[in-house]
Amino acid sequence: MIYIERKERFSAAHQLFNPHWTIEKNQEVFGKCSNKNFHGHNYTLTVTVKGEINPNTGFVMNLVELKKLIKDHVIEKLDHANLNHDVDFMKGKFTSTEVLAVEIWNILKPLIAQHNCELHKIRLDETENNAVEFWG
Amino acid sequence: MIYIERKERFSAAHQLFNPHWTIEKNQEVFGKCSNKNFHGHNYTLTVTVKGEINPNTGFVMNLVELKKLIKDHVIEKLDHANLNHDVDFMKGKFTSTEVLAVEIWNILKPLIAQHNCELHKIRLDETENNAVEFWG
């Protein structure tokens, strides 16, 4: 088994907010991240796929296909979007990096399985210092 | 003369929009950047200061002071903010990287002059591929 990795990027706005809490409580827990007018990030998404080397190509999975799949099903929906309002699969959810990584996993897992490979890890960098990793 | 440089970072949301144009015209010119719900970036601000080496310190300007000045007067206002709504010095202006760089120049220039140094350049990176430089 060998692992391949593809990075894609998107820029999005979001707000961290718990609707069951007061504004003060949100401010206390989420600080500046709860700004009602939103703030934003350049996110870097790293998708790791696990599989065997295909003896006809030397590839685990063709990166052109992996790139297209990530772009069509994830980046297209997230780039230049507001994670709280514009993204169907984030409706009613916290827009933390953790939750976003799990949702991206859920989208990509079955799609990658159709290529006889297995999604191994989703990594999402929110800033140069903060990141999340999810292995399912 | 020698030049010193300090980098600081902030994360903000914005929308590119010309209020004198229709939504269609905005969409045509600004594309995804005109999303009414905003999008966002991790910006990197690089401030270059020019001066002579102080014979008592070996410094052009104490970086602790330069850092404090940038944080108090610029980063504090921009970090986790919405450039269109939350930032006093951007009110009524385009929130393009170009305009933002010029406004940061205008704020920092007189403040740095009080330290017997001269602001030389403002560089603002919006993404890893797009940046602006302003020399006044």
Next chain:
Amino acid sequence: MIYIERKERFSAAHQLFNPHWTIEKNQEVFGKCSNKNFHGHNYTLTVTVKGEINPNTGFVMNLVELKKLIKDHVIEKLDHANLNHDVDFMKGKFTSTEVLAVEIWNILKPLIAQHNCELHKIRLDETENNAVEFWG
């Protein structure tokens, strides 16, 4: 389970030296790293924490708290310090990246456990080419 990661940085001086060896033997094994007047690095510390997503916040652990914990208990002691002389938890130990990573693990493990999370990995980059990872 999901994993979050936080990076912090510190600049420190150190010397690699085995007091039971002659200077020649130290020079032979540690080379330039055994310089008696020290040398130094900008270290990057990456702390990975494992836990479940809190349904009230969307967070594994609040990064503001994780950052504070790392700064107060680790960075504060290491930044602009001499690892051989100034750091209580390194007294009498080799100041290799390996040993430093293990000591940081020992400090952070119980502190992170108090937040219902688990320390998963300590990564310490000494230069852009050399790094250490410790999983306990």
Next chain:
Amino acid sequence: MIYIERKERFSAAHQLFNPHWTIEKNQEVFGKCSNKNFHGHNYTLTVTVKGEINPNTGFVMNLVELKKLIKDHVIEKLDHANLNHDVDFMKGKFTSTEVLAVEIWNILKPLIAQHNCELHKIRLDETENNAVEFWG
């Protein structure tokens, strides 16, 4: 057990091509990567070694030795080379990043074992967005 990591770089040319296929089929599967005149990359190789901390040095393995071993047995053969024509251990093989990573593993594994350490992972970055990891 603790893990140390060393990065080395090389620049090489290659072509992705299956000799049992027509040029059209190669073009269809490998796209621009099948250009008959080759293209090239700056590769970054990351070697991770696992072991116990030596009580006389504080090291898992002396990085000077690890660096020499990687340079002499891998980088020397790959740097400024054509992976399809100049590299003995790649003869008759696909020059994909996957296959190259496996071959580097095979070379380094026994050499590192001679230092009472164990090769843990080979990571090979082909571009800033594409990488492969192999754990044997």
Next chain:
Amino acid sequence: MIYIERKERFSAAHQLFNPHWTIEKNQEVFGKCSNKNFHGHNYTLTVTVKGEINPNTGFVMNLVELKKLIKDHVIEKLDHANLNHDVDFMKGKFTSTEVLAVEIWNILKPLIAQHNCELHKIRLDETENNAVEFWG
């Protein structure tokens, strides 16, 4: 006047070779870079454009247009190509980073002038340590 900058990347193969010299002389001057089977790099091209801020957009030049222009006229020809054999504007020229930067300048200068802006600088990074800058 303000300056905007756009980065694009391409991967290419090349050989440094002076046809008026013997192979030995080429080897002596160009070293490994004269390998007859080529070697390659991931190049980063940075294009800096100078102009005034358009009062209707807040832009010097629309980055979508600048990006398209660089991709269509430069990257399309260089990416996954052999600089010695596949690139019309490099025919019969040295494929050094210096010469390549000058040729890219010559292509982009008139094209950018059509957008009421001025090409200010071409920067070409061949590796993480080597780069060239050309101001015309």
Next chain:
Amino acid sequence: MIYIERKERFSAAHQLFNPHWTIEKNQEVFGKCSNKNFHGHNYTLTVTVKGEINPNTGFVMNLVELKKLIKDHVIEKLDHANLNHDVDFMKGKFTSTEVLAVEIWNILKPLIAQHNCELHKIRLDETENNAVEFWG
């Protein structure tokens, strides 16, 4: 005229200290940087050389020669050294990044002139956020 740039790295220890001041005054001005036991950094030195393209090579200056010159005359003296005690050309001087950049300029300027080129700029990055540039 065209400009080429070469990056080299070194790791060093230093202390900022004015011997004509009390320890308290040093502490007040230099803060943690005045630690008597030193601290350290991974410095990145960028040397920019200006010249015309040699019609026989396509080069401004052979980077192999530029690299050797920087290594022999600068990096060799600074790497794994204590800037206050081990470096001949820094004796009795402030070890600020500013002063160090000027001294490196003074060493490299005449050496590069012997290659029919001109030293254009010295850039010295002390951390990822702090840097100095000197144009003579």
